[in-house]
Amino acid sequence: MKTELPYRFRMPTVHLPDALVCARRYGGGVSPSVVTILHNRRTVALFAAATAVAGAVVTAGALAAPAIATTSAPASASNSHTLTVRQIANGAKLHHSFKVNGTGAKKTESLADPDDITQLGRGIYVTFQNGVGPQGQASTDGNLDSTIVEFTLSGREVRQWDLVGKCDGLTADPQAGKVIATVNEDANSSVYTINGFNGRVTHYHYNKALPHKGGTDAISVYHGLVLISASAPGTTGGTAPSASFPAVYVVGFDARTKVAHVSPLFYDEALAKQANGSAAGKTIHLALTDPDSNTVVPRVSPRYAGDFVLDSQGDQELIFDRFEGFRQSLTALHLPASVDDTAWVTSRRGALYITDATNDTLNVVYGSFSVGSAYSSVTPCDSNNAPGTCPGPGFPANYLGSLNLKTGALTPVALKGPVLNTEGMIFVP
Numbered sequence: 001m002k003t004e005l006p007y008r009f010r011m012p013t014v015h016l017p018d019a020l021v022c023a024r025r026y027g028g029g030v031s032p033s034v035v036t037i038l039h040n041r042r043t044v045a046l047f048a049a050a051t052a053v054a055g056a057v058v059t060a061g062a063l064a065a066p067a068i069a070t071t072s073a074p075a076s077a078s079n080s081h082t083l084t085v086r087q088i089a090n091g092a093k094l095h096h097s098f099k100v101n102g103t104g105a106k107k108t109e110s111l112a113d114p115d116d117i118t119q120l121g122r123g124i125y126v127t128f129q130n131g132v133g134p135q136g137q138a139s140t141d142g143n144l145d146s147t148i149v150e151f152t153l154s155g156r157e158v159r160q161w162d163l164v165g166k167c168d169g170l171t172a173d174p175q176a177g178k179v180i181a182t183v184n185e186d187a188n189s190s191v192y193t194i195n196g197f198n199g200r201v202t203h204y205h206y207n208k209a210l211p212h213k214g215g216t217d218a219i220s221v222y223h224g225l226v227l228i229s230a231s232a233p234g235t236t237g238g239t240a241p242s243a244s245f246p247a248v249y250v251v252g253f254d255a256r257t258k259v260a261h262v263s264p265l266f267y268d269e270a271l272a273k274q275a276n277g278s279a280a281g282k283t284i285h286l287a288l289t290d291p292d293s294n295t296v297v298p299r300v301s302p303r304y305a306g307d308f309v310l311d312s313q314g315d316q317e318l319i320f321d322r323f324e325g326f327r328q329s330l331t332a333l334h335l336p337a338s339v340d341d342t343a344w345v346t347s348r349r350g351a352l353y354i355t356d357a358t359n360d361t362l363n364v365v366y367g368s369f370s371v372g373s374a375y376s377s378v379t380p381c382d383s384n385n386a387p388g389t390c391p392g393p394g395f396p397a398n399y400l401g402s403l404n405l406k407t408g409a410l411t412p413v414a415l416k417g418p419v420l421n422t423e424g425m426i427f428v429p
């Protein structure tokens with residue numbers, strides 16, 4: 001059956017083709033069949049990532065950052081309330097074994113560099129990168145593996161898995177009962193699934209060289225589509241931003257061949273509406289050089305409810321992608337500092353679960369929350385204009401910030417308890 005090719009448009013929207021070629025996300029085979037995207041979220045989650053999705057390939061253009069204040073240190077947190085930090089797990093007390101450079105002597109070491117985090121059922125899953133490089137290079141002691149650890153909500157280790165490569169993206173697909181993990185965000189990338197029931201690991205390789213010439217990072221499951229950030233564009237050739245580089249991939253998995261099929265969702269220089277700053281309300285070309293984290297905005301959010309959102313970390317941009325039928329529309333919210341994960345409060349009873357790569361810890365942050373409020377892991381040293389020596393003046397260490405979804409302002413959150421240098425983050429109701 002013929003697959004429609006992506007359209008090109010001049011308007012600030014991105015259109016999906018009239019028919020999507022779909023396969024079951026983890027089923028046997030990718031024989032194409034035309035299906036309709038269903039808008040009932042429970043029903044649509046049964047369907048797979050489309051293997052052909054449209055994006056807006058646009059003329060190259062630069063996006064001038066809106067006039068917004070530069071980042072400042074979080075020393076004077078001005079929130080009206082204080083949240084409490086509690087460490088519930090420490091990598092120094094957890095261990096994994098590996099073979100030096102994959103084939104040598106067996107060694108055991110503590111876990112280090114916790115990053116992305118997700119929840120499946122009542123389990124919290126955290127990736128520890130263990131010093132592996134962004135293209136899969138061995139750590140200083142010859143380790144090639146990241147370790148995924150499942151914890152209880154109280155921080156007790158349940159089980160763990162070693163994956164070859166640096167795991168930078170981690171999410172759960174509750175409908176399939178699987179955890180999805182990407183490795184090597186700069187190059188040499190691939191993707192794994194972990195069966196949450198029997199613990200079986202499946203390793204998938206992409207069906208072609210990634211056209212943005214980089215790696216893959218964060219993952220979301222959105223309206224039944226598996227969406228993965230196209231990170232580090234131009235690492236193996238070309239210059240970012242580029243109109244030909246996808247910013248996000250739609251990924252479908254062939255369980256029989258262990259191949260993950262990628263198609264672009266939208267591109268690094270797609271058209272978008274600017275939400276804030278001097279260009280507010282205008283149509284602009286994106287100029288994304290650092291697609292990184294992503295998530296789905298919950299329905300309780302006062303703005304962008306139900307959207308998919310991509311964080312272009314170094315560019316200090318959040319790109320909100322709204323699906324309306326077969327159409328997408330993009331909105332860019334410029335930030336005063338770079339951020340990693342953003343999480344929304346979905347219940348008055350709950351907590352933020354946050355990793356700290358500086359101290360190798362998993363932390364719970366709890367207190368009085370307002371439903372619909374958004375919190376970001378602010379990472380000033382990951383901005384494209386950060387100094388070589390960082391932290392430094394005007395570029396503090398990572399901190400927890402509350403995000404104003406209208407202005408893009410990031411307000412440091414007052415915390416009590418252990419020092420917290422935020423990294424990956426989710427809200428658990």
